[in-house]
Amino acid sequence: MKLEISKCKQADREHLRAKRQYDHTFHKPNKICVASAFEALPLTHKVAIIIHEIGHIIAGYSDDKETNEINANICAYMVFDTEIKYIDSPYGKQLEYITPKKVEEIIPLLASVIDGASMKRFVYSQKDF
Numbered sequence: 001m002k003l004e005i006s007k008c009k010q011a012d013r014e015h016l017r018a019k020r021q022y023d024h025t026f027h028k029p030n031k032i033c034v035a036s037a038f039e040a041l042p043l044t045h046k047v048a049i050i051i052h053e054i055g056h057i058i059a060g061y062s063d064d065k066e067t068n069e070i071n072a073n074i075c076a077y078m079v080f081d082t083e084i085k086y087i088d089s090p091y092g093k094q095l096e097y098i099t100p101k102k103v104e105e106i107i108p109l110l111a112s113v114i115d116g117a118s119m120k121r122f123v124y125s126q127k128d129f
């Protein structure tokens with residue numbers, strides 16, 4: 001079973017409230033929900049956000065927000081051998097980011113976790129880095 005990425009109205013509302021908020025998990029089973037604005041992000045942000053969300057799914061949910069965020073990145077690091085950076089960008093302050101080189105390394109790994117249609121729609125469709 002692979003994870004799907006799909007747009008979600010709640011993610012749109014969260015993005016309107018906080019610009020750097022593009023996505024969430026634990027809303028629908030086996031899905032990473034994204035805001036419409038997610039589609040316009042460069043892959044350096046998109047892939048970083050996706051691996052962070054996969055980290056959340058692996059780490060599981062805790063009531064402590066800060067613990068959740070730390071554990072998500074530890075899990076992302078263990079699976080993808082990649083440290084997620086947080087940078088201020090035109091797309092949001094302190095937004096998840098990885099380098100273009102890391103994006104290229106990670107895409108094949110991502111394809112083993114994310115379903116084909118979601119990869120096509122949100123990752124392969126974009127070669128902008």
Ligand SMILES: [Zn+2]
Nearest residue numbers: 008010027033
């Ligand atoms: Zn959702």
Ligand SMILES: [Zn+2]
Nearest residue numbers: 052056069072
């Ligand atoms: Zn998070």
